Amino acid sequence: MHGGKVKRGYTRPLDLKNGHIEMNHGSGGRAMTQLIDQLFLAAFDNDFLRQRNDQACFSCTSGRMVIATDSHVITPLFFPGGNIGSLSVHGTINDVVMSGARPHYLAASFILEEGFPLADLKRIVDAMAQAAQAAGVPIITGDTKVVERGSGDGVFITTTGIGMVPEGIHISGENAKSGDKILLSGTMGDHGIAVMSLRENLSFHTHIESDSASLHDLVATMIAAVPDIHVLRDPTRGGVATALNEIAHQSAVGMMLYEKKLPIHQQVSAACEFLGLDPLYVANEGKLIALCAPDDADQLLTAMRLHPLGNQAAIIGEVIEDSHCFVQMETRFGGKRVVDWLSGEQLPRIC
Amino acid sequence: MKYIDEFRDGDLAQKIAANIAVEVNQRRSYHLMEFCGGHTHAISRYGIVDLLPDNVRMIHGPGCPVCVLPVGRIEYAIQLAQIPHLILCSYGDMLRIPTANGTSLQKIKAQGADVRIVYSCADAVSIAQRNPERPVVFLAIGFETTTPPTAVAIKQAHALGLTNFSIFCNHVLTPSAISHILQSPEVRQLGLMSLDGFIGPAHVSTVIGSQPYEYFAEEFQKPVVIAGFEPLDVMQAILMLIRQLNEGRAEVENEFTRAVLPEGNIKAQLLVAEVFELRRTFEWRGLGLVPYSALKIKSCYADFDAEQRFQIPMTSIADNKACECGAILRGVKQPQDCKIFGTVCTPENPIGSCMVSSEGACAAYYSYGRFRDAYPATKVS
Secondary structure, X not given: OOOOOOOOOOOOOOOOOOOEXXXXXXXXXXXXXXXXXXXXXXXXXXXXXXXXXOOOOOOOOOOEXXXXXXXXXXXXXXXXXXXXXXXXXXXXXXXXXXXXXEEEEEEEEEEEEOOOEHHHHHHHHHHXXXXXXXXXXXXXEEEEEEEOOOOXXXXXXXXXXXXXXXXXXXXXXXXXXXXXXXXXXXXXXXXXXXHHOOOOOOOOOOOOOOOOOOOHHHHHHHHHHOOOXXXXXXXXXXXXXXXXXXXXXXXXXXXXXXXXXXXXXHHHHHHHHHHOOOHHHOOOOOOXXXXXXXXXXXXXXXXXXXXXXHOXXXXXXXXXXXXXXXXXXXXXXXXXXXOOOOOOOOOOOOO | OOOOHHHHOHHHHHHHHHHHHHXXXXXXXXXXXXXXXXXXXXXXXXXXXXXXXXXXXXXXXXXXXXXXXXXXXXXXXXXXXXXXXXXXXXXXXXXXXXXXXXXXXXXXXXXXXXXXXXXXXXXXXXHXXXXXXXXXXXXXXEOOOOXXXXXXXXXXXXXXXXXXXXXXXXXXXXXXXXXXXXXXXXHHOOOXXXXXXXXXXXXXXXXXXXXXXXXXXXXXXXXXXXXXXXXXXXXXXXXXXXHHHHOOOOOEEEOOXXXXXXXXXXXXXXXXXXXXXXXXXXXXXXXXXXXXOEEEEOHHHHHHEHHHHHOOOOOOOOOOOOOOXXXXXOOOOOHHHOOOEOOOXXXXXXXXXXXXXXXXXXXXXXXXXXXXXXXXXXXXX
């Protein structure tokens, strides 16, 4: 605009290349509207958002509805295989679909730290938009708050998802029965190790990428093959071990795993080895655990393996009667051990 | 995984187990102490007990660096961390150990103290470099394995001219602890505890070598087999100990030849000797005061010694009365002999240090072996 005439009605657009989040981006004024219009609306664009209401109004069919919410805080924000944006979409969709539901809509709430680069925020928002579009689940309402520098860790994102459960499907953590087979959709620990490899005090080189993915299509395929799936769970924080302990307690059963059958990438296994971690406790963001009757297990496994997100699926164990609700494992070595709840963080060995 | 899977092979384990079963003398029992927490962890994690005959009993030793640190020294670290502006760097396990009044480094961290988990002593040096205006203390613990890295950090800080970095030194010595156990009244006179042989340390021995154990074999007539931390190493060491005992031998044998030399790592030993000297005595949890069992920083490096720099008086604090960590660390009791094991004392709310570290006998037993108490019949022998 060097000396030339400024067009009527021109307002300087958001500087998405070099700009930063400022306090007024959260104060409800013009700056906030500009941020919403030029960043969020532009990326998530849909009829609901275009109405610019504080809520989204939609009609629904009769039946069972599912709602799930998930807050996402992660360091670092960007990691091999995704970023906090894609993660916040995948994570919540997965929580919804573990009930057997089809996901319909998402809501997203952002807490932004003053000084956060707009270029980074755009990368995050674009990844969210892409993930939501790929899953066919629009983000239809949202909120933005800005906190002072030092009060946040760049970006926190909370997403809420809504879905509908098809008729006749009753999947719940309390449905595990003695004799059920336990299936895992793929390799353990990819997300956790990908993120850990970038942490300041650990940094090591690995080609492992986060497995962050939306599992709605895999679940739909599985339900089509075996409608009577008893339990579905995505083993995120705390890994496969924690998810199985939760299910064992919900259903008041025990479990026996076979270490030999656990799918794991060699690189993840190696990273866990030198960090002193147990991959059973390392986080996943694109895997699921399924429990079904023994007679259905082979059919379910075949259906999972035919899907790109389940091609390394395996039957990893079975449900047993146990009033103590222990998850046990037959080790590759030939002994048995408890696979306990995680207590605190996993820490490397000192000596 | 190359060089790892070979040492976790289930078929080989069954073969060794079969040999053990054939070679044990049914008319006697074998009480073998694995000194290191690393071995305790491997035994629990891979279910090695399931592969042993009933008359082969494993006794867990005191080789868990977190476990043997007495409450008084944890309290000292807490007082250090409360000095204004001070950054205390520590290995993660230390944060959860409770003191007499229930506080811990983790709790004072939540209240605002700057306590940081580091993965190595070198990380603490770089934190000191980045915060030149703040005192930075590294809480150094461990046996001979972690001592050389601490020596390197001190030399590095010295070379960098860092004036804000110091070490709270709690390094302890393995041979002194083994001597102390062998000389304890429970083992020597009272016959409270049978102890037939030792599985010698893996990583510690890479530094000190196999020679320091010759004394135990000769003086106390106890065989020692140095073994790696992989489960097959442990199985093989058990077999070697059983053979020695059957043949009436008491020798130092090295199963961990891929890493341990008789003389150890001379370079590391020289480095340690340059920076550290023996303490006249040192308090261990469970073992009490053990003469010449720990190291302190030499006077020429006194500037890097947190005890000399901050001059906080050291106090001895008794363990919680209900806690049996002391007896467990001496091998006199098993975790499940403790009244508060698994009830009041759990990994979430540890009362004693053995429940804190994954190398501690109580934590290993609680996390991996609880089903044996619940279903004793499931034991395969």
